[in-house]
Amino acid sequence: MTADATHPDTVAGVLRRTAEDRWRIVRLLPRAGGPAVCAAVVVNLLLAAAPVLFVVATSRMIGWLPQAVRDGVDAPAFGHLVTAFVVAAGALSAQQLLAQLQVATGLLVQRRIDGWVADELMTAALSSVSTTPLEDQALLEQLTEASREVEHGIQSPGAAGAGMLALLARYGQLLGYAVIVGAAFAWSAGLGLLVAVLAFRHGQRGGLRRYAAIYGSVVARIRRLTYFRGVAMGRPAAKEIRIFGLLPWLREQYREAYLDWMRPVWAQRRRVYLKPYFLYTAVGLTVLVAVLAALGLAGGDGQVGLTRLALVIQAVLAAVQLGEFYPEADVQTQFGMNAYRAVGEFRAGMRDRTATGDVAAGPAVEPASGRAGDRPAGPVDIRFEAVSFRYPHRTTPVFTDLDLTLPAGACTAIVGLNGAGKTTLVKLLSRLALPDAGRITVGATPVDDLPPAHWRRHLAVIFQDFLRYETSAADNIALGAIAHADDREGIRAAADAAGILDTLDALPLGLDTPLTGQLRDGVDLSGGQWQRVAIARALFAVRHGASVLVLDEPTASLDVRAEARFFDEIIAATTGVTTVLISHRFATVRRADHIVVLEQGRVVEQGSHEELLSRGGRYARLFSLQAQRFAAHPDPVTSDATDVDPPTADPPTADPPTADPPTADPPTADPPTADPPTADPPTAGPPTAGPVDGGAVDGDLDGGPLAAGGAAADVGSPGSTR
Numbered sequence: 001m002t003a004d005a006t007h008p009d010t011v012a013g014v015l016r017r018t019a020e021d022r023w024r025i026v027r028l029l030p031r032a033g034g035p036a037v038c039a040a041v042v043v044n045l046l047l048a049a050a051p052v053l054f055v056v057a058t059s060r061m062i063g064w065l066p067q068a069v070r071d072g073v074d075a076p077a078f079g080h081l082v083t084a085f086v087v088a089a090g091a092l093s094a095q096q097l098l099a100q101l102q103v104a105t106g107l108l109v110q111r112r113i114d115g116w117v118a119d120e121l122m123t124a125a126l127s128s129v130s131t132t133p134l135e136d137q138a139l140l141e142q143l144t145e146a147s148r149e150v151e152h153g154i155q156s157p158g159a160a161g162a163g164m165l166a167l168l169a170r171y172g173q174l175l176g177y178a179v180i181v182g183a184a185f186a187w188s189a190g191l192g193l194l195v196a197v198l199a200f201r202h203g204q205r206g207g208l209r210r211y212a213a214i215y216g217s218v219v220a221r222i223r224r225l226t227y228f229r230g231v232a233m234g235r236p237a238a239k240e241i242r243i244f245g246l247l248p249w250l251r252e253q254y255r256e257a258y259l260d261w262m263r264p265v266w267a268q269r270r271r272v273y274l275k276p277y278f279l280y281t282a283v284g285l286t287v288l289v290a291v292l293a294a295l296g297l298a299g300g301d302g303q304v305g306l307t308r309l310a311l312v313i314q315a316v317l318a319a320v321q322l323g324e325f326y327p328e329a330d331v332q333t334q335f336g337m338n339a340y341r342a343v344g345e346f347r348a349g350m351r352d353r354t355a356t357g358d359v360a361a362g363p364a365v366e367p368a369s370g371r372a373g374d375r376p377a378g379p380v381d382i383r384f385e386a387v388s389f390r391y392p393h394r395t396t397p398v399f400t401d402l403d404l405t406l407p408a409g410a411c412t413a414i415v416g417l418n419g420a421g422k423t424t425l426v427k428l429l430s431r432l433a434l435p436d437a438g439r440i441t442v443g444a445t446p447v448d449d450l451p452p453a454h455w456r457r458h459l460a461v462i463f464q465d466f467l468r469y470e471t472s473a474a475d476n477i478a479l480g481a482i483a484h485a486d487d488r489e490g491i492r493a494a495a496d497a498a499g500i501l502d503t504l505d506a507l508p509l510g511l512d513t514p515l516t517g518q519l520r521d522g523v524d525l526s527g528g529q530w531q532r533v534a535i536a537r538a539l540f541a542v543r544h545g546a547s548v549l550v551l552d553e554p555t556a557s558l559d560v561r562a563e564a565r566f567f568d569e570i571i572a573a574t575t576g577v578t579t580v581l582i583s584h585r586f587a588t589v590r591r592a593d594h595i596v597v598l599e600q601g602r603v604v605e606q607g608s609h610e611e612l613l614s615r616g617g618r619y620a621r622l623f624s625l626q627a628q629r630f631a632a633h634p635d636p637v638t639s640d641a642t643d644v645d646p647p648t649a650d651p652p653t654a655d656p657p658t659a660d661p662p663t664a665d666p667p668t669a670d671p672p673t674a675d676p677p678t679a680d681p682p683t684a685g686p687p688t689a690g691p692v693d694g695g696a697v698d699g700d701l702d703g704g705p706l707a708a709g710g711a712a713a714d715v716g717s718p719g720s721t722r
């Protein structure tokens with residue numbers, strides 16, 4: 001916890017920090033609503049009074065008992081005895097009932113506060129335009145701590161609020177017992193009792209506070225521990241753990257992470273718990289013994305009657321019990337306060353980004369309103385103008401002065417080796433990352449001038465790591481334009497265009513089937529089927545007004561037939577929409593209107609498939625390489641020509657081996673020394689090892705035989721179907 005470091009560990013510093021934290025929690029209480037807080041306050045005050053009343057009533061019973069026994073049942077003393085008994089029994093019963101009410105009202109207060117804090121946290125987490133702040137380690141740590149407690153609700157800010165109210169009952173009782181001792185015996189004894197019990201409490205509670213400070217300082221280590229536990233128990237890793245026999249390795253990692261977390265705690269536990277506990281217990285016992293000794297002496301002298309003696313003894317014994325740990329309040333207030341402090345620090349951290357313009361004036365993620373009707377008058381060019389971008393904590397920029405145009409209503413394919421910056425380009429386009437320099441314009445308007453939520457309503461982006469929502473198939477598609485979730489016909493049309501409708505219709509509940517094996521009647525899909533569902537989500541967004549469609553590796557999980565039909569069935573369904581297609585597969589990109597080759601954050605080539613092939617540069621070589629792979633590794637699947645492209649449309653002569661001649665590689669674009677002609681012959685070796693241009697390993701390209709089949713088969717066919 002960084003806040004701990006800002007306060008010196010002196011008594012004044014501790015008191016100040018505790019007061020600040022508690023005040024912060026008190027200020028949260030109104031979030032639970034006036035009636036709920038009032039009810040909780042009343043219950044806790046009554047709970048403070050009931051045990052005190054019980055002590056008073058039973059003491060009076062003891063006081064009347066000798067006389068009642070002496071005078072018989074008809075005497076007034078017996079009546080007093082019975083009255084005292086009834087009051088004591090009533091106080092005891094009320095105490096039982098109030099304890100239940102304390103739990104119920106506490107839970108109500110807790111849930112309402114936690115709901116509000118969760119909203120605040122979510123708003124803060126989503127307040128930045130880009131996702132860059134969430135890549136900041138310190139900020140992420142605060143978010144982790146804050147959200148973990150809010151989510152589990154055990155040591156949450158709401159639990160701290162309820163715990164604070166529960167303290168009213170405990171300290172109310174303590175005060176009541178001290179007043180009894182003061183009134184029945186001596187005010188100095190009452191004060192002494194108060195001091196003694198508070199000293200015991202400080203020994204207990206102070207230890208917890210110090211423990212929490214250590215716990216806060218190792219929160220990052222807990223995340224590692226949680227991570228390994230999640231990997232070991234979670235479904236996603238279950239296959240690899242079994243295949244690679246990773247259990248012993250995981251066990252060791254978990255053990256190490258656990259020891260790494262606990263060692264600082266163990267190292268300090270004597271300082272934290274033992275020594276202060278002995279110290280404060282000694283102080284408390286001394287004061288207590290003095291009070292009891294004074295009482296004994298006074299009783300011996302006959303200065304204190306039976307009722308008062310019973311009162312004082314009972315009050316002292318009951319008060320001593322209050323020097324202990326309070327299970328309904330202590331852990332909750334300590335860790336709940338820490339969690340709320342983390343919420344505050346996280347919100348402040350996100351606010352700091354305002355200075356750099358990274359936080360939207362309003363909520364960056366606003367509820368999706370209707371997309372239809374919000375569409376620009378017509379598609380317009382999107383331009384990257386001298387855009388530079390570097391990820392935080394990275395020294396090398398991804399882009400330096402990038403200039404690029406995405407023509408309006410056309411399909412632009414972006415190709416490039418791994419790490420070339422393709423996904424980052426999409427992040428910049430959708431403002432999930434903000435340029436360090438340069439600008440992106442939509443028509444004549446800089447994208448920065450558009451409210452992020454407004455701009456994003458025009459975007460339908462499916463990233464490589466698209467989300468698989470554990471909800472119905474229909475919802476998975478409708479989430480592309482949530483305001484139109486009731487457009488069942490549109491959902492079916494999008495699923496149909498993505499080629500997944502028949503599969504979804506065949507599920508147990510059709511489109512209403514939950515797409516998860518974790519739920520009753522739920523069914524999980526294959527990777528390729530999921531990819532089609534994600535594409536359907538984007539198509540549904542387009543149907544409802546998105547005018548820019550971005551698909552990052554849309555065919556990565558599609559089989560060869562689906563990949564071959566991708567353009568005809570999916571891209572054709574979005575005619576007139578400005579489309580960006582990112583793919584390593586030439587079978588996917590070759591029919592795009594415009595192809596851009598990215599390399600190390602620069603556009604090294606662009607044009608149509610035919611133009612780029614005839615230029616004989618980077619694209620032509622990569623394309624040829626995939627074709628050669630196909631030639632070298634014919635795949636039985638692709639030999640089913642009817643599923644790919646008809647042989648007639650694909651004359652072998654259209655893409656002769658000479659498509660990649662040494663002479664087609666102009667020295668200016670690609671120095672011959674970096675890419676010697678002999679380095680790329682058809683028989684140059686295994687495809688994954690073939691060096692391309694200055695040693696760049698093209699094995700990064702996802703150009704397996706299946707992809708190459710489509711690419712090779714279609715060379716020379718008309719460029720675009722759009």
Ligand SMILES: Nc1ncnc2c1ncn2[C@@H]1O[C@H](COP(=O)(O)OP(=O)(O)OP(=O)(O)O)[C@@H](O)[C@H]1O
Nearest residue numbers: 135391394398416417418419420421422423424425
């Ligand atoms: N969140 C991040 N933080 C820091 N660096 C990043 C982050 N994401 C990507 N990078 C770096 O930015 C560069 C471009 O990454 P990007 O994901 O845009 O490449 P890509 O062309 O999409 O790659 P691929 O084909 O493998 O998907 C890489 O060097 C990568 O290491």
